[in-house]
Amino acid sequence: MxxxxxxxxxxxxxxxxxxxxxxxxxxxxxxxxxxxxxxxxxxxxxxxxxxxxxxxxxxxxxxSSYLNRISCEVGFAADESSIGAGPLRNPADRPTLYDWCRSQFALTGETDFDVKPNSWPKRYVHGLAxxxxxxxxxxxxxxxxxxxxxxxxxxxxxxxxxxxxxxxxxxxxxxxxxxxxxxxxxxxxxxxxxxAHDPRRSPVHGPLFDSAAHNGGTYIPYVYPLDKSLPQATTGPEMTVGCAGTGLTAIDAILHLTEGRGGTFVTSPIGDLVYEPSGDEPSSIVAFSNSGLFTFARPTNNKAVDPARLEHRGVFLSHGTVDALRTIHGTRGGSLGGPVRRQLDFERHLLPVIVLEMAYLHYRALFGAEAAEWLAGLAMPDFRRFLAGHHHGEGPEALLAPLLAGADLLVTTLETMLVQGRAVDHVEASMPSPKGLVRHWIGVVFGPEAQEQVRLLAESPAALVKACASWTSPWALDETPAGNRFSWKRTLTPLGISTAMSPGDYREAVLDMMRRDHLWALQGNIDNPHKAAADGVWRDLREVICYAVDDAGLTPHAQRTFAERYVRHHNRLANGAGLEVMERIRALIRHGLLDISVGPGATVRGDGSGGFTIEGPLTGTSRRVDVLADARLHTFxxxxxxxxxxxxxxxxxxxxxxxxxxxxxxxxxxxxxxxxxxxxxxxxxxxxxxxxxxxxxxxxxxxxxxxxxxxxxxxxxxxxxxxxxxxxxxxxxxxxxxxxxxxxxxxxxxxx
The missing domain is CATH 3.50.50.60 (FAD/NAD(P)-binding domain)
Incomplete structure (x- = not known):
């Protein structure tokens, strides 16, 4: 033609x-x-x-808003890893955000550009780039x-x-x-x-929007852009602001209403971050959500130096596992215009494997690579039987029994040497070396200086017991061999609250949990057992999870459950803000300007006088707010x-x-x-x-x-x-x- x-x-x-x-x-x-x-x-x-x-x-x-990704992990152009992308630019013409910031710092001297490869840059800097x-x-x-x-x-x-x-x-x-x-x-x-959603079209936002419209109140259905949606005229001094949400969007809004209003964060003589208000903030910010918790802090990314080597590759959770599960457990799904897919149930088929992989990574960090391989060998027979269609109990921890039993044996070895002061000379040939196990465990729990002392104390069991009893974990890890167990339930509910508690007790429990979590984040995503488990599965293996879930990989009911429950767990476990940002949130809670007293499961309603009432069933707290801002990212x-x-x-x-x-x-x-x-x-x-x-x-x-x-x-x-x-x-x-x-x-x- x-x-x-x-x-x-x-x-x-x-x-x-x-x-x-x-x-x-x-x-x-x-x-x-x-x-x-x-x-x-x-x-x-x-x-x-x-x-x-x-x-x-x-x-x-x-x-006041930060990225939740470090500067060396943000790019702007296709590179050699981009399969089928076509012609590539010269490496010098495709900088990372880190490279771009360094060049801008050299030109301007602006401190916001003075970042390191593992720095969490401010979001406006990303926008400039x-x-x-x-x-x-x-x-x-x-x-x-x-x-x-x-x-x-x-x-x-x-x-x-x-x-x-x-x-x-x-x-x-x-x-x-x-x-x-x-x-x-x-x-x-x-x-x-x-x-953003139109509040008049939303079953969630509509009643609150109508209440504000009819009673002269202020309801903010979407907080972006922050400076326009949260003006000082409506969220300034003497105003109590309700913040619906405790995720990344809420963190942006809270920091805008505090640090963005001229407040500052300073380090106290004892090393704590302290908030000093400017006087232009709201009188109080009442934050609430279903969980009642902010996201966990993203750990120091010690994998960034060599991601190809250090990012985790699944032992149990892999593309092949998903294929095997689909073959054995999958049920007939819709065709989507193509071949009929076999669909899985996330909680029955995938979650037990995800939890097993997390437990493996947890104990790999805690006990070392040699011990982890031994534990994986113990877990593998039951895992293979599960893939073959033989059921092994109910619940997310259904595949953990052999691995946990092996972990108990390793704990016994540690207790024998570090508590009882007795040598362990005879172990099964396949078990890890007791001396190597002790040295690794001490390094993780007490740090590299203590780990070095193990070599000097190796010939004196009594001296080793005494030294171990005197050391303190700089990461707030449990200091006993039987501590630091993996628990999926505790991962999801870190406060472990089962009964009603006072607002003050709840606040202190949250602050203590955040203190531990932030120390764990500082230890990093390789060495800290809790962070290694979450980061290694929900970030490094996220593509495998997507392979299982996306394109109608789950039954309709299972996909709804995954979208409404487990995406939130993912966000809190592995997609939170950086440590620097979360320390600011913790400082605001300690100061008292940021109020989390309503606790989990809070509900909100218009009070008929232009304001809103937030009620917490766990703490029995009822807070009236003048302004209500929806600080959650709206789904499409x-x-x-x-x-x-x-x-x-x-x-x-x-x-x-x-x-x-x-x-x-x-x-x-x-x-x-x-x-x-x-x-x-x-x-x-x-x-x-x-x-x-x-x-x-x-x-x-x-x-x-x-x-x-x-x-x-x-x-x-x-x-x-x-x-x-x-x-x-x-x-x-x-x-x-x-x-x-x-x-x-x-x-x-x-x-x-």
């Missing part, structure tokens, strides 16, 4: 945040694929006008004679098929903005990121979204929601859109929509974890997805499809 000599292809990118930066990077790096005679016009829409960063990563956001890198990629594209890039600081509210066209289903689309402007696009990349739901964009697409039949369905017709609709393997929407009639690509939170349901910061050196899924889109786009430009070539591939969209 003869193509026009000057064909213009119009690409619209809706959403100008981090994914737009990565998309523009791939376009500029692969622009050599633009065929002669073809012009490319790119329009990037970002309603905030902050191209490259967007709202969540805005360079203009308060300086994203803006800078995005501008670089745009400049490269504009330097090409056949490329035009337009930046549109407008909010896209609709996409329409152009009616009356002879090729309505396959011609250009019309992009409509809130100010009434419109333009045509041949392809659209939708990367709108996390968006087109029917609750504040923007009409996705509702417009659904009503036009251009897309439909994804649903997980089993063979009996039971189903679960998480909220996201149904997409093909190339991330193109599936239309209401079941056909694909190749003119649109959707990435990010709008894929909720297909995908579980949808973070948007690119991690270098990991073949990170964010860049894999961008690479898939870029390859599909270039292929379409070189080989435009005819209507009868529109295939539908709904087998799945990969691992999150």
């Amino acid at each position: 003869n193509r026009p000599s000057h064909r213009t292809h119009r690409l619209a990118i809706i959403g100008g945040g981090p994914r737009a930066t990565y998309a523009l990077e791939r376009l500029s790096a692969t622009i050599g694929r633009l065929e002669p005679g073809t012009k490319l016009h790119i329009q990037v829409y970002e309603r905030t006008g902050e191209f490259g960063a967007g709202t969540a990563h805005s360079p203009s956001q308060p300086r 994203l803006t800078d890198m995005c501008a670089t990629y745009i400049a490269e594209l504009r330097a090409h004679p056949d490329v035009e890039v337009s930046l549109e600081a407008r909010d896209v509210v609709g996409i329409r098929e152009i009616s009356g066209s002879d090729d309505e289903r396959h011609g250009p689309l019309e992009v409509i903005t809130a100010d009434g402007q419109s333009s045509q696009a041949d392809h659209i990349l939708m990367i709108t990121g996390h968006t 739901d087109p029917y609750q979204d504040a923007s009409p964009l996705y509702r417009d697409l659904l009503s036009a039949g251009i897309c439909r929601q994804w649903r997980n369905e089993d063979a009996d017709g039971n189903y679960y609709v998480p909220g996201g859109l149904e997409l093909t393997a190339e991330f193109q929407p599936v239309r209401a009639d079941g056909g694909s929509e190749p003119r649109i690509t959707v990435l990010g939170p709008a894929a909720r349901g297909h995908r579980t974890f949808l973070m948007d910061a690119l991690k270098p050196g990991r073949d990170h899924y964010v860049m894999r997805d961008i690479g898939t889109w870029a390859r599909t786009l270039w292929h379409h430009l070189a080989h435009p499809r005819k209507p009868d070539q529109q295939g539908l591939d709904r087998i799945g969209i990969g691992v999150g």
Whole structure:
């Protein structure tokens, strides 16, 4: 077919945040694929006008918000690990956030740029880097004679098929903005990121919003952007602010209302962080959530120096294990337009393996690699029988008995040598060396200085017992051989509270738990047993969990349970804020400005006078607040979204929601859109929509974890997805499809 000599292809990118930066990077790096005679016009829409960063990563956001990823683990471009990405930039032209900050510090001397590879940077710094890198990629594209890039600081509210066209289903689309402007696009990349719910459309927010509207109160349904949603006029002195949430979003809001108002954190003579108020803060911030706990502190990442060697590879939890579980335990699921999948139950089939892997890692850190391999050997027969379909009890700890029995034998060895002062000369040939076990355990519990003394005391059992009794764990670990046991129940409920308690007692219990957790975080994600178990499974093996869960890998009921319960556990265990940030939260609780006295399971209601009442069933506390702010990240739901964009697409039949369905017709609709393997929407009639690509939170349901910061050196899924889109786009430009070539591939969209 003869193509026009000057064909213009119009690409619209809706959403100008981090994914737009990565998309523009791939376009500029692969622009050599633009065929002669073809012009490319790119329009990037970002309603905030902050191209490259967007709202969540805005360079203009308060300086009190931090990333929850260290600087060397944030990138901006494809690298050698990005399989199939195409041409790569020179290493010097694809810095990590750490590299970018060092170059900026050399130029400006600004202390916020003076970071180390394992530093937790401020989020606005990431926004500055994203803006800078995005501008670089745009400049490269504009330097090409056949490329035009337009930046549109407008909010896209609709996409329409152009009616009356002879090729309505396959011609250009019309992009409509809130100010009434419109333009045509041949392809659209939708990367709108996390968006807020409209409280009038939400069963959660609606009653609270109505109460505030009817009684003259202040209800804030979404805290971002912080400076606009939480102005001093409504959240200043003399005001009590209720904060619904205790996760990362709530932490951002709390620090904005305190440190962001001029308060400072100073170190006391005894080493504690102390908050000194400015007087511009609210009189009190009442934080509450279902758990009543803030996230655990992210540990020092001692794996960052050599992730390929130090990041954990599953012993029990692996892709092969998931396949075996699916073969033996899986039940027939829906087809999703492709081959029928066998679905698993998360709590019955996957959770016991996850907990076993955590226990293995816990005891590997506590007892050493030699002991861990011995324990794994004890656990393996029951584990293999479980994979073969032979059940071994109920509950998440169903596979732990052999491993825990082995741990008891190791504890007996430690007690014999360190408490009773007797030598252990005879052990089974397969058991770890008693001397090596003792030396490792002492190093973990008491530190390297104590570990070095073991060598000197080895010939005097009595002296070793005396020394061990005198040492104190710098990490607040239990100092007895029988302590530091792995417990899944205690991992989920670290306070161990079973009966009602006073608000003051609850506060002290939380502070003590946070003190221990922060010392564990300081010890790091390799040496501390508790942090090693959580980090090694819920971070290092997150891709395996996604392999099991995503693309209808679970039954509808199990996926709902996972989404509503275990994603929260993941966030608290392994996706919390850095230690520096969590020490600030702890200091605010100690100061008393941050009030957590309502405890877990709190409920909130409008009080009829413009305020709100928060009640805690465990502590019996009832707190009235003047202002209520929802400080939780809203999950994607087109029917609750504040923007009409996705509702417009659904009503036009251009897309439909994804649903997980089993063979009996039971189903679960998480909220996201149904997409093909190339991330193109599936239309209401079941056909694909190749003119649109959707990435990010709008894929909720297909995908579980949808973070948007690119991690270098990991073949990170964010860049894999961008690479898939870029390859599909270039292929379409070189080989435009005819209507009868529109295939539908709904087998799945990969691992999150």
